[in-house]
Amino acid sequence: METEAPQPRETYQVYPVGYVRRRRSGIDLDILEPFRPALTHLDGFSHVIVLWWFNEFDTEEHRARLHTKPPYAEDRETGVFATRAPHRPNPIALTTCKILEVNEEQGVVRVADIDAYDGTPILDLKAYFPVCDRVQYYYLPRWLSGWPEWMPEEGLGLMEMEEE
């Protein structure tokens, strides 16, 4: 019988490129100074996909929780890959945001809304390209039928999340 050497777990490092700031004047993605040049020409796009870190769920316990009863279907136990739940093996969140303004020099992307709290670390921004991200024909499980066909015009915010 062959024995296999134990495999060390492969890991990668990610770090914040900025933080979500919920200001009285609006919601900003504040980009740290060294990363601001990456914003060039983002202002030509209507939307941006924000990858952010589910800060409070970066614990061994949360990251090991693979099933959930989603608040919108409480009788149904489902795998986290079939949800957008914050507890998942890699607690990376994804929100598509409507861009209101980009200021590269100050490192600010003002967005219409985002479902992340003030101070949330941002990992990446990706311009929304319909050819990559916009699915024409889709379907959902029957227990989600009746859900909207489109993102709300202003995007998803904390309210929507809490209502769900």
Place this chain on the structure above:
Amino acid sequence: METEAPQPRETYQVYPVGYVRRRRSGIDLDILEPFRPALTHLDGFSHVIVLWWFNEFDTEEHRARLHTKPPYAEDRETGVFATRAPHRPNPIALTTCKILEVNEEQGVVRVADIDAYDGTPILDLKAYFPVCDRVQYYYLPRWLSGWPEWMPEEGLGLMEMEEE
């Protein structure tokens, strides 16, 4: 004059939950055994967003490159946040894939296509929810006008990437 203690750079750990396998029979997302329960009920969705790791771009040099001349607009130097370029501060890739089949027990999600090579590490899967991901009214920079309004029916593969 006050002096501030040097701030250690905040980092987070991510790790593969599986790997892309380009088989003769088709393209599979092979999910490692411990993470397979997270697949429950993913088969009810038509599409899944795959977050994967730009393996070959996880170097200090690539991660520090914030500008690019995209192959589809070579005269234009643009920030990486306005592109889907593989060199970016956190080399996380995002591809929306059409699901053909999900086998939770074997940990296999067969997809129509993906623009990732065999052996690419997968970080996360997220079911495609139109209410989160499907933007009705969008715009692009003028230099991208004429691009498709929708993702191709089978999604993006390596061919599309190389053609661009």
